[in-house]
Amino acid sequence: MISPTVFFVAIVSSMLINNVVLMRFLGVCPFLGVSKKTESALGMSLAVMFVMVISSILTYLVYHLVLEPFGIEYIFIIAFILIIASLVQLVEMAIKKFSKKLYKGLGIYLPLIVTNCAILGVAESNIRDGLASEYGFGGGLQVAIVTAFGAALGFALIMFAFSSIRERLDHANVPESWKGVPVSLVTAGIMALAFLGLGGIV
Amino acid sequence: MLDKLKIALTLLVVGAIAGAAIVGVYTLTEERIAANREEAQNADLMAIFPDMDISKLEREEMDLNYLVERMTAYDSDGNELGTIFRGISSSYGGDNTVLVGVDRDGKIVKVIISQTSDTTNIVRDVIDLLDTQFAGKNFDELSHDAPSGATQSYNSVWRVVEEVSLQIEGDPTQEAFRSVFEDADSYSVVFTFEDKAFTDEYVIRDADDAVLGYAYLIEYDEDNEVFLIVDKDDVFKGFVGIDNVDSDVEDAIVYYDDQIDSDLVDIMADSGDVLEDAINDLQPIVEATTRIDKEHVVRYQNYYDDEDDHVGYLYTGYSSGFNGMNVIEILINFDGEIVSIEVVRTSDTPEYIQPDVIDQLDNLYGETSVDGFEADDVFAGATSSGRSVLNAVGAALEAFNERDGE
Amino acid sequence: MAEKKVAKNPMKPKKKKDTQWTNLTKGFIRENPIFVFLLGMCPALAVTTTMETGLGMGLLVIFVLTSSNIVVSLLKDLIPKEVQIPAYIVIIATFVTIVGLLTEAYAYELHQSLGVFIPLIVVNCLIMGRATSYASKNDVKSSAIDGFGMALGFTGALMLIGVTREIFSSGAIALGVYLPFPFEISIINTEMYVFNMDTLGGPAGGFIVIGVLLAIFTARGNALKRKREVERQAWIEQKKKEAAERKRKKDMESAGDAA
Amino acid sequence: MEPFIAIITVAVIITIYLGTYMLNKKVPAPYEKIDTETCSACTNYACGVKQQFSEER
Numbered sequence: 024m025i026s027p028t029v030f031f032v033a034i035v036s037s038m039l040i041n042n043v044v045l046m047r048f049l050g051v052c053p054f055l056g057v058s059k060k061t062e063s064a065l066g067m068s069l070a071v072m073f074v075m076v077i078s079s080i081l082t083y084l085v086y087h088l089v090l091e092p093f094g095i096e097y098i099f100i101i102a103f104i105l106i107i108a109s110l111v112q113l114v115e116m117a118i119k120k121f122s123k124k125l126y127k128g129l130g131i132y133l134p135l136i137v138t139n140c141a142i143l144g145v146a147e148s149n150i151r152d153g154l155a156s157e158y159g160f161g162g163g164l165q166v167a168i169v170t171a172f173g174a175a176l177g178f179a180l181i182m183f184a185f186s187s188i189r190e191r192l193d194h195a196n197v198p199e200s201w202k203g204v205p206v207s208l209v210t211a212g213i214m215a216l217a218f219l220g221l222g223g224i225v
Numbered sequence: 226m227l228d229k230l231k232i233a234l235t236l237l238v239v240g241a242i243a244g245a246a247i248v249g250v251y252t253l254t255e256e257r258i259a260a261n262r263e264e265a266q267n268a269d270l271m272a273i274f275p276d277m278d279i280s281k282l283e284r285e286e287m288d289l290n291y292l293v294e295r296m297t298a299y300d301s302d303g304n305e306l307g308t309i310f311r312g313i314s315s316s317y318g319g320d321n322t323v324l325v326g327v328d329r330d331g332k333i334v335k336v337i338i339s340q341t342s343d344t345t346n347i348v349r350d351v352i353d354l355l356d357t358q359f360a361g362k363n364f365d366e367l368s369h370d371a372p373s374g375a376t377q378s379y380n381s382v383w384r385v386v387e388e389v390s391l392q393i394e395g396d397p398t399q400e401a402f403r404s405v406f407e408d409a410d411s412y413s414v415v416f417t418f419e420d421k422a423f424t425d426e427y428v429i430r431d432a433d434d435a436v437l438g439y440a441y442l443i444e445y446d447e448d449n450e451v452f453l454i455v456d457k458d459d460v461f462k463g464f465v466g467i468d469n470v471d472s473d474v475e476d477a478i479v480y481y482d483d484q485i486d487s488d489l490v491d492i493m494a495d496s497g498d499v500l501e502d503a504i505n506d507l508q509p510i511v512e513a514t515t516r517i518d519k520e521h522v523v524r525y526q527n528y529y530d531d532e533d534d535h536v537g538y539l540y541t542g543y544s545s546g547f548n549g550m551n552v553i554e555i556l557i558n559f560d561g562e563i564v565s566i567e568v569v570r571t572s573d574t575p576e577y578i579q580p581d582v583i584d585q586l587d588n589l590y591g592e593t594s595v596d597g598f599e600a601d602d603v604f605a606g607a608t609s610s611g612r613s614v615l616n617a618v619g620a621a622l623e624a625f626n627e628r629d630g631e
Numbered sequence: 632m633a634e635k636k637v638a639k640n641p642m643k644p645k646k647k648k649d650t651q652w653t654n655l656t657k658g659f660i661r662e663n664p665i666f667v668f669l670l671g672m673c674p675a676l677a678v679t680t681t682m683e684t685g686l687g688m689g690l691l692v693i694f695v696l697t698s699s700n701i702v703v704s705l706l707k708d709l710i711p712k713e714v715q716i717p718a719y720i721v722i723i724a725t726f727v728t729i730v731g732l733l734t735e736a737y738a739y740e741l742h743q744s745l746g747v748f749i750p751l752i753v754v755n756c757l758i759m760g761r762a763t764s765y766a767s768k769n770d771v772k773s774s775a776i777d778g779f780g781m782a783l784g785f786t787g788a789l790m791l792i793g794v795t796r797e798i799f800s801s802g803a804i805a806l807g808v809y810l811p812f813p814f815e816i817s818i819i820n821t822e823m824y825v826f827n828m829d830t831l832g833g834p835a836g837g838f839i840v841i842g843v844l845l846a847i848f849t850a851r852g853n854a855l856k857r858k859r860e861v862e863r864q865a866w867i868e869q870k871k872k873e874a875a876e877r878k879r880k881k882d883m884e885s886a887g888d889a890a
Numbered sequence: 891m892e893p894f895i896a897i898i899t900v901a902v903i904i905t906i907y908l909g910t911y912m913l914n915k916k917v918p919a920p921y922e923k924i925d926t927e928t929c930s931a932c933t934n935y936a937c938g939v940k941q942q943f944s945e946e947r
Contacts (some may be wrong), residue, residue, distance in 0.1 A: 044738070045679070045834060046834050047747075048673050048674075048676040048677035048834070048837065049673060049747075049751075051672040051673045051676055052669075052670075052672055052756060055672060056669075057670060057677065077913050087761060089899060090899070092894060093894040093896075093899075094892055094897045095899060097247070097251050097702045097732060097896075098244070098247055098728060098896050098899065098900060099750075100723035100724055100727055100728045100753060100757065101243065101247065101721065101727075101728055101748045101900060101903075102899065102900070102903055103724060103750075103912040104720060104724050104753050104754070105721070105724070105868065105903045105904060105906070105907045107719065107901065107908050108717070108720060108907055108911075109903075109910040109911070111912070112907070113910050113914075114912035114913040115914055116910070116914045116917050117915045119914075119918070119919060120808040120917060126919070130919065134714070137754070138756055139754065140673045140751045140754050143750060143753065143830075144747050144751060144753060147747050147750055148747060151747075154705055156794075157315070157320055157804065174650065191680075193893055198846075198851035198904055199850075199853060200846050200847075200849040200853055200900060201846045201849075202847060202849075204669060205843070205845040205846035205849060206842065207842070208838045208841050208842030208845060209837070209838065209839050209842035210842070211838040211842075211913075212835045212837070212838030212839035212842060213835070213839075214835075215835035215837075215838055216835040218834075219834065219835065220752045228711075229912070231711070232711045232713060232714050232908075232912075233905070233908060234715070234905055235709060235710060235718075235903055236714055236718060236721070236905075236908050237904065237905065238715060239706070239710075239718055239722065239903045239904075240721055240900050240904035240905075241723055241897055243721050243722065243724075243900060243902075244896055244897035244899075244900035244901060245893075245897055246725055246729060247725055247728045247729060247732075247896065247900070248893040248896050250729045250733065251732055252727075252733050252893070253736075254733060254735065254736035254737075257736035257737070258732070258735045258736050261736065262739075263745070264739070265739060296867035340900055384908075402873045439668040529929060549872065565757065591927075713912070713915065714908060714912075716911075716912065717904070717907055717908055717911050720907075814910055
């Protein structure tokens with residue numbers, strides 16, 4: 024039985040200390056691309072959260088039940104990306120069929136998720152060097168789920184904060200050549216500096 | 226339909242070719258990758274002793290709290306350079322693997338974090354500190370100054386270094402026991418007392434796991450810890466301090482130096498006045514002589530067989546026999562059946578207890594209760610010794626059932 | 632549109648002769664994947680703490696992008712349009728797996744320092760983008776050149792970021808630490824106080840350095856545009872003047888003829 | 891033996907992906923209007939929605 028502290032550490036560490044976007048540079052493309060409006064940033068984050076948790080479970084299971092027992096861990100890249108891609112297809116299909124409203128909100132972001140580094144990155148760190156790799160199969164799975172959820176929360180947090188900042192930046196008087204992405208990047212850099220300060224809290 | 230089939234077939238072929246290509250490259254690179262991984266591990270070792278001949282490295286597995294491996298390093302001429310300890314300790318991001326190199330004089334050569342799951346820039350703060358904090362120092366010079374913001378990472382290193390220190394400098398407790406029993410090899414706490422002047426009872430064993438004696442930990446205050454040591458026949462072996470001992474405690478220790486090798490009970494009889502007058506500090510010795518009055522089963526411990534499977538609980542029972550105290554270890558499996566009984570310490574005469582009690586004990590194996598047994602029947606010839614064993618076994622079974630009922 | 636038409640006249644009087652050459656060089660600056668299209672930002676931020684890791688990442692991308700472009704272009708008639716994307720994902724993932732294994736075997740330090748970003752080449756938008764938008768429509772040779780050129784531009788950008796970050800954070804450029812060069816040296820080695828900004832080597836530095844470089848790129852683009860605009864205006868003025876001159880001459884001639 | 895398992899695993903996963911992909915394509919998207927504005931900054935070529943749009947254009 025894994026103590027609740029471990030889950031707490033997993034969630035805080037994956038959400039704040041090792042924030043996917045600012046500290047691990049995963050999922051920077053949607054971070055810069057889909058953060059112009061708060062609404063779309065939240066839609067993207069929600070879709071990412073959903074896919075990240077499920078894909079973490081699936082990739083963890085496939086790795087430990089199929090790849091590892093047969094000694095073919097080296098094909099994990101191709102296996103993981105295809106699992107994530109099929110999962111996204113399934114989710115998209117389900118949303119299309121059952122909820123038009125949801126599709127309107129999330130549908131546009133789902134295809135983008137396949138190429139979101141954060142999903143593959145979190146799945147990879149769960150099996151290789153993350154907290155989850157230190158517990159046995161069952162415990163590792165639980166920690167992996169919590170870690171994935173924490174990472175997705177961290178992603179959502181950053182997306183929300185950043186899109187709010189960007190909406191203000193649009194109205195700010197920025198030198199011509201800094202307009203748009205350059206000033207956003209520098210803003211993100213300052214956010215990363217702030218997150219650096221969270222390093223010692225756990 | 227044919228179209229679909231064609232599509233599926235195309236992709237299957239693409240997939241098969243892809244798989245084959247991956248497998249092909251993997252077979253080509255497999256050996257080199259394995260070699261690289263090993264070399265990378267050794268690279269950290271080489272950083273500690275650059276003159277080391279890696280092929281002469283002697284590896285020995287360890288099973289301590291943090292330390293997992295002990296490696297003795299030799300140079301190419303076969304001269305011993307020192308020892309490297311590998312320890313694994315957890316930090317906030319996951320486990321850190323720490324290597325501690327110690328030269329032959331007991332000085333730390335280098336401390337390296339060879340693997341980490343923590344954020345790079347945080348670990349970097351710790352790595353910057355490692356050389357100034359540890360390298361070239363003796364273990365007693367170390368100070369625990371964690372850098373701000375990287376406490377967890379630093380502590381994971383510190384815990385490993387601390388355990389290495391125990392290995393190199395020796396465990397002070399072990400050293401204390403060794404000053405009395407030369408052969409002392411291991412020790413463990415058998416019982417923790419709550420109502421006595423001493424807190425823990427230790428059993429001291431030699432390399433063959435035979436009991437050498439017992440120690441009672443007396444904590445006067447935070448800095449004052451003294452062991453009262455008796456051998457397995459309750460002969461007083463003196464007091465040993467493991468921390469700084471106050472001068473009046475020291476005086477008492479010196480006073481009792483004369484009494485070493487006398488029976489505990491005799492000391493009691495002799496020195497009653499002295500105790501009353503001046504040396505209240507040594508009240509424990511009185512209690513140590515009276516502990517034998519209590520018949521009890523001390524706490525159980527989990528018992529593991531040779532394959533490390535948890536097979537049952539080992540109870541330690543105290544029970545007075547014909548001459549004095551008997552200590553009996555009873556192993557009970559999960560079904561509450563007696564698996565084995567061993568008399569680990571007895572004050573009774575061997576000529577009686579060996580044939581009449583110890584050799585008869587297997588009659589009890591497999592039982593879940595001793596109610597049907599009478600000491601007179603089973604252990605004819607050494608009835609009171611036998612009764613003492615039966616009492617201990619019965620108490621152990623009772624303790625098991627109580628525990629089980631929870 | 633209008634601008635392009637007019638700009639063509641004064642700026643590029645001669646016709647483009649070597650199309651393959653422009654095909655190769657377009658990724659360097661004009662269509663630079665990072666500074667113009669913002670593709671592959673994750674590695675651009677994560678593996679550019681030193682120039683060498685940037686270069687290493689770039690080399691891997693060169694390999695993957697060139698080979699996947701070749702294969703995609705070879706198979707473009709065989710792969711049905713319905714399953715283009717799945718097929719491309721499989722092809723790219725295969726090459727990434729292969730390149731990961733090769734790196735681990737022959738450049739272990741690089742493999743360790745790039746870590747998770749080697750598998751993540753799979754999801755680098757640049758590679759998928761070139762496969763769908765270029766290689767699936769063009770022949771093998773130009774696809775290969777396109778992939779190589781684009782990856783070179785990517786590598787150049789990574790190295791530029793890497794050099795900036797490394798020099799400002801450590802005051803030196805190290806070579807041979809991560810890549811299997813036969814030597815290990817460090818060049819420049821300055822002790823100046825400015826070159827001790829640790830932050831630029833850390834996570835925040837990535838964002839800030841790329842932001843600044845991007846601003847410089849944009850400023851350069853803007854300046855070029857403005858210059859071209861000025862030239863265009865000047866050219867138009869001149870043309871107008873010439874036309875007026877001609878007209879006057881013609882008028883004079885016709886007047887003379889008439890006389 | 892191992893190489894075969896590797897190849898078979900890859901093939902199986904590809905088949906699964908293909909299946910889901912084809913199924914997903916069959917299901918019609920219920921959108922009437924997608925706000926392309928939200929997508930304008932996205933430079934992701936692989937985006938299916940975007941492709942559809944560029945084809946329609």
